[in-house]
Amino acid sequence: MSVHQLINLEKVQEIVERHGYNKNKLIAILQGIQAVYHYLPAEALKTLSKLLKIPLIDIISVATFYRAFSLTPKGQHVATVCMGTACHVRGAPKILEEFERQLNIRREETTEDGQWSLETVACLGCCAIGPVVVVDGDYHAHTSIRKVPTILNKYRK
Amino acid sequence: MITMKMNGVEVKAEEGWTILETAKFYGLEIPTLCHHEGLTPYGACRLCLVEIGEGPRAKLVSSCTYPAEEGLVVHTDTKRVVQARRMMIELMLSVAPYSKTIQDLASKFGVTRMRFKIRNEECILCGLCVRMCEEQMDGKAIGFQNRGYQRKISTPFDLRSEECRLCGGCIYICPACQLRCQGPQAESALCNACLTMDPTCLDYYDELQCWMYDAGRCGTCVREKK
Known part of the structure; x- marks a missing residue:
């Protein structure tokens, strides 16, 4: 655990230095931390609060306000199903259910082996190609229930 | 000095005052919950709503955060304001029905029904x-x-x-996470026991003291005398 913490500290320090210890860049720094660990570890936030001289509660307020940040560990791959109006009427809820069945988790959860996280999003802005599923930043257009296993297998290797 | 109109009376406010502070200075009562003199105004409870402007462009603003402006026309107790306040009390009551402060407000402003599901969260997020x-x-x-x-x-x-x-x-x-009034214990979530007692423990303005010269009828203070 101590080794893990040491690594944490260095990385956090590095990210904060890159942003010049600027309090106003808190969100950018949090995004940087999330990019490294795939979530916001408690230890990292405590270190950040000391480095930036921001009260810890303020960092937590920001981190819990935005859906993009997570305080619990995320899986290796993150599947995001668009549940916006356009995708919704084209069957996004059924696609989400298929993901839940295939991965054996509920929405906003992570599989036990830490491989997959399933998330929903209100709208991605690309309604023309809906229903949309985003996996690790790749957009999968015109998804259907039948395409779900294909999408999952692509990342399972 | 800023000159503005409040309930039809010309009032003078100092630079940097809010509507609430001006009203307080002139003895006009505006109910508050999330306002405290030692703390920065927050505007969360919306109890201190007042109507500014006139006619169709009149709008509701929270007086604790709205600064006094030159030539502003303020009405602290219009029907719209009273209705909005009652709604806010009703909403807060459904979240924290055990709070004496909110129960008192409910009785004071004649909130006698509660249409929302009781959630017992004991926090109204007033900050x-x-x-x-x-x-x-x-x-x-x-x-x-x-x-x-x-x-x-x-x-x-x-x-x-x-x-x-x-x-x-x-x-x-905290105004919410406290015990209910230790007086008459009502069965329902909405107490209103103060309203059935005589003399009532809430304040009541008679014709002479009433700012509106309309004691009890405008609905801002408690009720009509029996």
């Missing part, structure tokens, strides 16, 4: 404790977390905060 902790106690141990219907006040990671000195300031100032 008094957060401001108390930060501004008066210099603690910064608690704050708002999450958003929307999941919004809550807590310490980081819901654990005992290192900054907390157990001063109890947050509990002292």
Whole structure:
């Protein structure tokens, strides 16, 4: 655990230095931390609060306000199903259910082996190609229930 | 000096005053809940709503955060204001029905029914404790977390905060997480026992004291005398 913490500290320090210890860049720094660990570890936030001289509660307020940040560990791959109006009427809820069945988790959860996280999003802005599923930043257009296993297998290797 | 009109009376406010402070100075009562003199205005409870402007362009603003402006026309007790206040009390009551402060407000403003589901969260998110902790106690141990219907006040990671000195300031100032009035114990979530008692324990303005010269009828103070 101590080794893990040491690594944490260095990385956090590095990210904060890159942003010049600027309090106003808190969100950018949090995004940087999330990019490294795939979530916001408690230890990292405590270190950040000391480095930036921001009260810890303020960092937590920001981190819990935005859906993009997570305080619990995320899986290796993150599947995001668009549940916006356009995708919704084209069957996004059924696609989400298929993901839940295939991965054996509920929405906003992570599989036990830490491989997959399933998330929903209100709208991605690309309604023309809906229903949309985003996996690790790749957009999968015109998804259907039948395409779900294909999408999952692509990342399972 | 800023000159403005309040309930048809010309009033003068000093630079930097809010509508609420001006009203207080002139003895006009505006109910508040999340306002405290030692803390920064927050505008969360919406009890201090007043109507500014005239005619169809009149709008409701929270007087504790709205600064006094030259030539502003303010009405503190129009029908619209009273209705909005009652709605706010009703909403807050459904979240924290055990609060004496909110029960008293309900009786005072004639809220006699509650159409919302009782949630017993005992927190109306007025932010008094957060401001108390930060501004008066210099603690910064608690704050708002999450958003929307999941919004809550807590310490980081819901654990005992290192900054907390157990001063109890947050509990002292909280209007919601307190015991209900120890007087007559009503069965229902909405007490209103003050209304059935005579003399009532709430304040009542008679014809002479009433600012509106309309004692009891405008609905701002308690009720008509029996």
